[in-house]
Amino acid sequence: MERIRRQLRSSRTARTSGSSSTETRSDYWERGTAIAGIFSVLLVGVGLILTNDFNLSQLAQQQKVAQEQQDLALKGQRADRFVRAVDQLGQEEDDKLSVRLGGIYALEALMKEFPADENMVIEVLCAFVRSHAPWTDDPAIPPATPDVRAAMTVLGRRPDPDNHIALDFSNTTLLGLKRFNLPGANFRGVDLSVSNFTDSVLPRADLRNTDLTNSYFNRVDLRGADMEGVVLDSAELQAANLSGANLRNVDFTGADLKGADLSGADLTGARASSLTTAQLACTKVDAATRLPAGVEPPAAGAWQQKNCAVDTD
Template sequence: MPTLGHRLRAVRAAWVAPEPPPSRPSGGGRRPPAPAARVPATPPPRRLRTGRPASVELTLAAPVDLRPDPWQRLIAVGSILSVLVVAVGLWMTNEANRDQQRLSAQGQITERYATSVEQLGSEKLDVRLGAVYALERIARDSAQDEGPIIEVLCAFLRTHAPVQPALQGRAEESPPDVRAAVTVLGRRPRPTWPEHRVLDLTNVYVSIPGAALPRSWFAGTELALWDLTYTDLTGSTFTGALLHRAHLDSATLVDADLRDAVLTEVTATRANLAGANLSGADLTGAKLSNTDLSGADLRDAKLRGADLTGANLRGADLTGATVRGADLTGADLSGAKLSDPYVLEHLTRPSP
């Protein structure tokens, strides 16, 4: 009887080399040799028609939960609210700081204003002079204080430079503090504001020959009898101003605005009024001998009795002007516009 070991050896032999199927014996009674066992070849990977390997489809072992976490949402909302609270706090802090700075600055301006006004009454000239310029600085820094400062300086001039009774000719020159007050008022920073347009200088007399007041603003202001000889008033505004018997000898008024100004009996010999606007101005009895009025606008101006001997009126516009009775002896009217037939008939223009 075969043992267990014999059986195992028989099974191993049959597994390694299986017996070929039986075949019919050929002539000679011998069987052909059994063919060698073939190992099945591993099939090649399947490819698409493009020659690329087929893609592998992955599947999740379990579905993923994509629902938002309420705690994460709460944390995000809390972060946004905290940022907003911080931003609002910073804004409120900055506004409070700005308000504090404004109050502090206003307090300093008020203190400076009170000190300057007090110094205007000082007996020392240099203290009064410093107070005038300190008030000018305050007016430039604070628009709301400009009006009161103008009123204070006008009152200062009415007190320190009143018109002398029965003034004949010219009085002595004004002191430096009066000159400084006139200069500061003339160049005030906001003269076109309605409350700042007209200066109350009633019954004030000022003598400031040779002063530098270019582009000053004295519209509607009373400047009667003022001594402004040799003064630079280039581009200044005197619209509607009262300059009765003012002294403007050799003054520079190039491109000045003197519309509707009252210049009766004014003395402006050898003054430079080239390009000035004198339309509607009253120049009755004015002394304008040897004055440069070239290119000036004198439309509808009143020149009755004015002394224009030797005046330069080249290119001036005298349309509608009243020139009867004016002395135009030797005046240069080349290129001037005249509409009065009387003047056209009786004037002899100089040869060019």
């Protein structure tokens, strides 16, 4: 009987041990399968990342090549446009005025579109002015030709005056620029001596440190102009509208201000000692006009007197 019990217990133990072993093998298999799945997902993820990086690198390279090709094409177009514009300027025949004007305004367009070309355009247009308005002692100076006036207009409204080479009008005669219309013109620091801007419209012009020696600015609208440091040696400004203008440190030696409107203008500064009371005798001033020490303002309404009448030619 006891032997039978031992056999039963042995049988139950064997069955329990077998079942536990089977369960353990099954658990190991499930864990291994899960780990393998995770590892497979990681491999796929790494592959996707590497593929994406490669694609991005290829795309960036393609974009770089495309940009370089585009830049090269743009440079070629700029060069072609510049050459064509300069070629138009060189058409000297009398019936080619419209062609020359087209070249001038084509250069202006290039200067505005491509700031790096500004100095080059300025040099070309200044050379054009010098060659078409050369210095002469002949007192009978004809009006400036339309193409010279156009070149001066473009130069006077150049887009970045503070960051370019100086305008060079050396050995020129700019006596034919009457009725020049360019509000806000910028000719700062330029030699405009022996020039004639009579009856021109130049309000808010920047003429700081400009040389206007022996120039003619009669009846010119210079309201609010910045003329600090200008040389007006023997210049004529009869009936010029200088109201609100900055005339500090101006050299007024021999300047003719007969009939000029100096309302609200500032004429003070170190070099303003060259201004005399006699020069202001026929000018219009008001309470806002600032005069140098020792210079007396004109009598009220003196500029309207008969002896202060200005020439109308």
